[in-house]
Amino acid sequence: MTHVGVLGATGAVGQRLIQLLDPHPEFEIACLTASDDSAGRSYRDAAKWRIETPIPDDVADLEVRETDPDAIPDDIDLLFSSLPSSVGERVEPDLCEAGYVVSSNSSNARMADDVPLTIPELNHDHLDLLEVQRDERGWDGALVKNPNCSTITAVPTLAALDTFGLETAHVATLQAVSGGGYSGVTSMEIIDNVLPHIGGEEEKIETESRKLLGNFDGAELDHHDADVAASCNRVPTLDGHLENVWAETSEAITAEDAATAMREAPSLDLHSSPDQFIEVFEEPDRPQPRLDRMVGDGMGVAAGGLRETSNGVQYNCLAHNTLRGAAGASVLNGELLVEQGWV
Structure with a gap:
């Protein structure tokens, strides 16, 4: 059994991590950290639990620790980070220098040259960057990132289309409010409204996509x-990022070609891997967030509405942003780290 810890355990993604890790057959939660205000309290008292399943009994009584290398037990094998990026930027390198392996959802360092940005089904070989990372930084530990929740929705489908020579991708996102956290968007902002800008999201899609596909x-x-351009919108759905994609390829491609390539995108034999990585719907009005965000138990990607354009295809894709797009992505990366012997 691999002993794991959760950094930033009281936040929205931290709670999702606990929900996924508590019943996990390979991982045992042995450490939780949060802000100084929460440190020293039981997790039950420190966390305002908002997940639809009950707070796990064996986690509820754990004492929350400071997010500091000196506060984390030596027998922790793997840390899952859901820290705010400003905190992660400061703390994660110290933890790696202290010898801990960190699977992080935080946005800091995603584009660093020696930090793997990983979707295991697509680019598990990028974990070999950890050899470069350890040599350059002198770390005994390691730092691995999963991409932004909006990036992780579109890139699996783009990777499938790259068989035909992906040249450009234009993405318009319809992102759920949970992507901004519990205090990210107020009800007065989002009810009866769409917010046509989400700070930093366009750049994340445009840069992270090219790294993931590299x-x-x-x-x-x-x-x-590939030339990747994005426009990001916040919409009044709770979970599930729906995205409209226009992709151009160097080779001629039909809607049927694209559907076949997506359906044949391989999954992995990891505990959290979906049986079908990309589920393609024939119906023109699918996927929809309320109906389809839980494909593959929330770890799959859904696509549909495929049609041909003059130089490629247009389609819609969807993923659960706090499962596949955040906590579940970190857990899957953790499983890959264990399988490949980095932990």
């Missing part, structure tokens, strides 16, 4: 040369 040659990572 090739690692054993020494450095070459980013994909």
Whole structure:
């Protein structure tokens, strides 16, 4: 059994991590950290639990620790980070230097040259960047990132289309309010409304996509040369990011070609992997957040509305933003780290 800890355990993604990790057959939660205000209290008292399933009894009584290397037990094998990026930027390198392996959902360092940005089904070979990371930074530990929740929705489908030579991708997102956290968007802002800008989201999609689709040659990572552009919108759905994608390829492609490539995108034999990585709907009005965000127990990607354009295809895709797009992505990366022997 791998002993794990959750950094930023009282927040929205931290609570999702606990929900996923508590029943996990390979992981045992042995450490929780949060802000100084929560440290020293039981998790039950420190966390305002908002997940639809009850707070796990064996976690509720754990004492919350400070988010500091000196406060974390030596027998922790793997840390899952849901820290705010400003905190992660400061704390995560110290933890890695102290010898801890960190699977992080925080946005800091995602684009660092020696930090793997990983979707296990797509680019598990990018974990070999950890050899470069350890050599360059002198760490005994390691830092791995999963991408932004909006990026992780579109990129699996784009990777499937890259068989035909992906050249451009234009993405318009319809992002659920849970992506902004519990205090991210007020009811007065979002009810009867759409917010046509989410700070930093466009840049994350445009840069992270090219890194995820890039090739690692054993020494450095070459980013994909596709032109990616994004427009991001916050909409009044609770969970599930729906995205409209226009993709152009160097080779001729039909809607049927695209559907087949997506359906054949391989999954992995990890505990949290969905049986079907990308589920393609024939119905023109699917996928929909309320109906389809839980495909693959919330770890799959849904696509539909495929149609041909002059130079490629247009379609819609959807993923559960706090499961596949955040906590579940970190857990899946953790499973990959264990499988490949980094933990």
